[in-house]
Amino acid sequence: QVQLVESGGGLVQAGGSLRLSCAASVQIFSSFDMGWFRQAPGKEREFVAAISWSGGRTVYADSVKGRFTISRDNGKNTVYLQIDSLKPEDTAVYYCAARRGVLGGYVPTSAPDFGSWGQGTQVTVSS
Secondary structure, eight states, X not given: XXXXXXXXXXXXXXXXXXXXXXXXXXXXXXXXXXEEEEEOTTSOOEEEEEEOTTSOOEXXXXXXXXXXXXXXXXXXXXXXXXXXXXXXXXXXXXEEEEEEOOTTOOOOOSGGGOOEEOOOEEEEEEO
């Protein structure tokens, strides 16, 4: 089981930026695919971005392409989500998730693919 702790959320004006962090407590972080999801009030949890265990492949939801950037630092057991040009519709609780990577496998984008989740960090964007 991977313990995940998100941080970096907050209240920001539209057009601003935030960098979310997710610290993982696991021995071999570099063997895990990592993802970010978000859930807005009254809505289902949705995929935002994911990065492969090696960091060589990334996938983004269409709604965030060009504004969000996922990255990882395997030396720090941390995955990041840089969010630029924030919009009010980005307001949500953002969750970090982990899945043990598979050599040559796909980058997961579906919530059921991930076995470990953080507690979430709130991002609120004011207009």
